[in-house]
Amino acid sequence: MGRGALPEGxxxxxxxxxxxxxxxxxxxxxxxxxxxxxxxxxxxxxPHVPRSARGKRxxxxxxxxxxxxxxxxxxxxxxxxxxxRENSLTSCDNTGTSDPAAAKGTIKQxxxxxxxxxxxxxxxxxxxxxxxxxxxxxxxxxxxTSPIVKSEISDEDAIGGESKFIEDGRKIGCSVAAVAENFDxxxxxxxxxxxxxCKDGSKKLPQGQQQTAGNATDGNALYSLDGPxxxxxxxxxxxxxxxxxxxxxxxxxxxxxxxxxxxEDGMDLAACNDDDENSSGCTHPTVVxxxxxxxxxxxxxxxxxLLASKSWRVAPTMLQDSETSNYDVEQKxxxxxxxxxxxxxxxxxxxxxxxxxxDRCSVSVCxxxxxxxxxxxLCENGGIxxxxxxxxxxxxxxNGASSTTTGQxxxxxxxxxxxxxxxxxxxxxxxxxxxxxxATVGSLKRTVLDAVTAILGGGLCVGVLLQGKKIRDDNKTxxxxxISHGDKLDNLGFTLEPNPRQSPAPLTSSEDPNFLSIGCAPxxxxxxxxxxxxxxxxxxxxxxxxxxxxxxxxxxxxxAASSPEKTKANSLALVAVPPMDTEALAMVxxxxxxxxxxxxxxxxxxxxxxxxxxxLVQAVEKLGTGRWxxxxxxxxxxxxxxxxxxxxxxxxxxxxxARISPQQRRGEPVPQELLDRVLSAQAYWSQQxxxxxxxxxxxAETRLLL
DNA sequence: GTTAGGG
DNA sequence: CCCTAAC
Numbered sequence: 001m002g003r004g005a006l007p008e009g010x011x012x013x014x015x016x017x018x019x020x021x022x023x024x025x026x027x028x029x030x031x032x033x034x035x036x037x038x039x040x041x042x043x044x045x046x047p048h049v050p051r052s053a054r055g056k057r058x059x060x061x062x063x064x065x066x067x068x069x070x071x072x073x074x075x076x077x078x079x080x081x082x083x084x085r086e087n088s089l090t091s092c093d094n095t096g097t098s099d100p101a102a103a104k105g106t107i108k109q110x111x112x113x114x115x116x117x118x119x120x121x122x123x124x125x126x127x128x129x130x131x132x133x134x135x136x137x138x139x140x141x142x143x144x145t146s147p148i149v150k151s152e153i154s155d156e157d158a159i160g161g162e163s164k165f166i167e168d169g170r171k172i173g174c175s176v177a178a179v180a181e182n183f184d185x186x187x188x189x190x191x192x193x194x195x196x197x198c199k200d201g202s203k204k205l206p207q208g209q210q211q212t213a214g215n216a217t218d219g220n221a222l223y224s225l226d227g228p229x230x231x232x233x234x235x236x237x238x239x240x241x242x243x244x245x246x247x248x249x250x251x252x253x254x255x256x257x258x259x260x261x262x263x264e265d266g267m268d269l270a271a272c273n274d275d276d277e278n279s280s281g282c283t284h285p286t287v288v289x290x291x292x293x294x295x296x297x298x299x300x301x302x303x304x305x306l307l308a309s310k311s312w313r314v315a316p317t318m319l320q321d322s323e324t325s326n327y328d329v330e331q332k333x334x335x336x337x338x339x340x341x342x343x344x345x346x347x348x349x350x351x352x353x354x355x356x357x358x359d360r361c362s363v364s365v366c367x368x369x370x371x372x373x374x375x376x377x378l379c380e381n382g383g384i385x386x387x388x389x390x391x392x393x394x395x396x397x398x399n400g401a402s403s404t405t406t407g408q409x410x411x412x413x414x415x416x417x418x419x420x421x422x423x424x425x426x427x428x429x430x431x432x433x434x435x436x437x438x439a440t441v442g443s444l445k446r447t448v449l450d451a452v453t454a455i456l457g458g459g460l461c462v463g464v465l466l467q468g469k470k471i472r473d474d475n476k477t478x479x480x481x482x483i484s485h486g487d488k489l490d491n492l493g494f495t496l497e498p499n500p501r502q503s504p505a506p507l508t509s510s511e512d513p514n515f516l517s518i519g520c521a522p523x524x525x526x527x528x529x530x531x532x533x534x535x536x537x538x539x540x541x542x543x544x545x546x547x548x549x550x551x552x553x554x555x556x557x558x559x560a561a562s563s564p565e566k567t568k569a570n571s572l573a574l575v576a577v578p579p580m581d582t583e584a585l586a587m588v589x590x591x592x593x594x595x596x597x598x599x600x601x602x603x604x605x606x607x608x609x610x611x612x613x614x615x616l617v618q619a620v621e622k623l624g625t626g627r628w629x630x631x632x633x634x635x636x637x638x639x640x641x642x643x644x645x646x647x648x649x650x651x652x653x654x655x656x657x658a659r660i661s662p663q664q665r666r667g668e669p670v671p672q673e674l675l676d677r678v679l680s681a682q683a684y685w686s687q688q689x690x691x692x693x694x695x696x697x698x699x700a701e702t703r704l705l706l
Numbered sequence: 707g708t709t710a711g712g713g
Numbered sequence: 714c715c716c717t718a719a720c
Binding site: 652 | 707709
């Protein structure tokens with residue numbers, strides 16, 4: 001339908017129905033979370049190589065070693081797109097409806113081969129292969145074993161037999177929406193899903209979308225997805241849509257917004273509302289509705305998976321000691337807080353996985369994203385939290401309260417003043433995307449992805465906007481330009497810009513240049529900048545910052561968790577803005593192949609103190625050597641940094657130590673007395689174990705004998 | 707999630 | 714400490 005509505009007249013005699021009108025899509029993507037890691041970060045291509053032979057089988061799981069940046073990015077964009085769509089649809093109506101052509105005289109005529117066009121996008125491939133949930137797209141995804149899924153899907157395929165669906169602008173509108181909705185899925189367009197999404201979009205998307213869809217004139221549609229899209233675009237709209245509609249990876253989905261409905265401050269965090277199943281943890285900071293919760297939940301879960309995929313990295317270096325202090329947070333993240341809040345301190349599970357989330361990253365910005373905690377965790381007392389960074393970018397935390405006092409003494413120029421900002425969103429340069437109506441949603445996705453990827457791949461620049469003005473002088477201090485800790489920083493913005501040094505080469509990743517042309521595509525999407533998107537104010541710092549005895553002291557049972565300080569920071573998120581962002585960027589490893597497979601951040605080494613050893617020995621003497629969890633609970637319950645695995649390992653080393661000559665021992669000497677106890681305990685328990693092994697059916701036997 | 711054990 | 718395998 002609608003074909004006739006095409007302003008063919010305006011298109012200078014082009015009547016051939018074969019000629020399609022190119023849609024010019026202006027996608028101003030705002031708030032692209034670029035949780036991709038350093039600018040030099042290259043998505044690891046090599047799957048993690050098992051360190052041990054038995055790891056061979058682990059290959060099955062190693063698919064995750066794939067680059068996720070593109071995906072992340074896309075997800076972000078998608079979320080944003082969706083959000084923007086919501087916001088800008090209105091404007092679309094105007095331009096697209098009343099004056100489609102005038103909207104932008106860029107209606108291009110182009111011979112479009114309506115035939116299938118196999119398209120391969122590397123970037124897209126990346127995406128697809130990272131989509132761990134591509135379950136829905138099994139059709140194209142070859143599963144974990146084949147990380148690189150060439151999306152050979154033709155446009156037709158992508159859209160399935162309903163390609164006609166996007167034949168008119170109306171459908172396009174829908175498509176766009178669908179795209180946005182599906183971006184987070186980053187799945188290879190599986191026909192059913194695609195069309196499905198599309199349908200859903202037109203059928204069920206209420207409000208703006210439908211409206212737009214209806215209004216978009218056939219063919220000539222110019223969507224100017226621009227405007228001040230807050231990350232706050234509420235997903236609620238979507239919430240009402242069909243359950244099958246994919247949830248956009250809205251920022252809020254990701255961010256571990258634990259803010260419960262009542263916590264509109266955005267900083268007032270509930271301590272333990274992070275139940276995976278309840279997904280109460282991922283509600284919008286301000287708008288919390290049942291509608292959204294579900295979706296957010298989904299998003300959250302998705303994120304969860306992403307997290308698990310190791311692809312998301314957080315800036316750990318910043319929070320050195322946060323390893324401990326943030327433990328809960330981390331864990332929550334990684335584990336989706338499974339019962340962490342409710343259950344006793346069961347050992348730190350998944351410690352390794354959790355850790356994987358933390359990669360070295362010098363840049364850490366609170367973007368309201370996935371990694372809220374790290375930064376937000378710092379926002380202890382609400383308000384502006386002052387943070388100090390050492391030259392390494394390590395955070396030397398100091399909360400606003402105290403810092404403020406001291407800081408004021410320091411004077412204006414005091415370097416002690418640190419501004420904490422929350423970058424709720426990054427503005428990505430405008431993207432101009434031309435895509436034929438006949439393009440599939442899948443291709444649109446790829447196009448957008450490529451565009452974004454290209455930008456990012458070319459290297460990024462961060463722009464700072466203060467009150468709309470771009471601050472170009474990098475040498476000025478924050479204070480000089482008016483960014484001071486005391487100010488309301490709502491006027492502060494950040495943009496992500498293509499690296500100027502990069503020649504804006506046209507995106508060529510597409511195999512069909514005619515098909516897709518993208519503006520503002522600096523370079524090949526070979527690399528993605530990992531800009532960590534840390535959580536915003538909603539961060540979950542409620543974590544029990546329990547005075548865990550991580551200070552080489554024996555955990556005392558009285559080490560009760562301190563009441564989580566509910567932060568009352570202004571909703572203006574706070575974000576760590578490393579004084580030297582350029583340096584920070586520079587610090588980002590440029591290595592293509594991070595050493596430890598994925599540059600996994602190893603936990604800080606924390607040698608056991610004698611006291612700890614003693615506690616361990618004592619516990620083992622009591623409980624035996626096979627109940628590490630109990631040992632942990634018994635003696636190290638409050639030592640969050642000691643997992644039962646750690647204890648087990650320590651015991652192992654203790655035994656070893658006890659058996660070697662004192663000269664061979666290293667580190668803090670352990671009293672011989674303890675070592676002796678270790679040996680005896682070890683002997684005793686191993687003996688017990690042997691007994692059990694030798695006499696397994698003891699009970700039955702006993703019974704029989706009796 | 708735990709436990710055990712190699713790295 | 715890390716990583717897996719096997720429960």
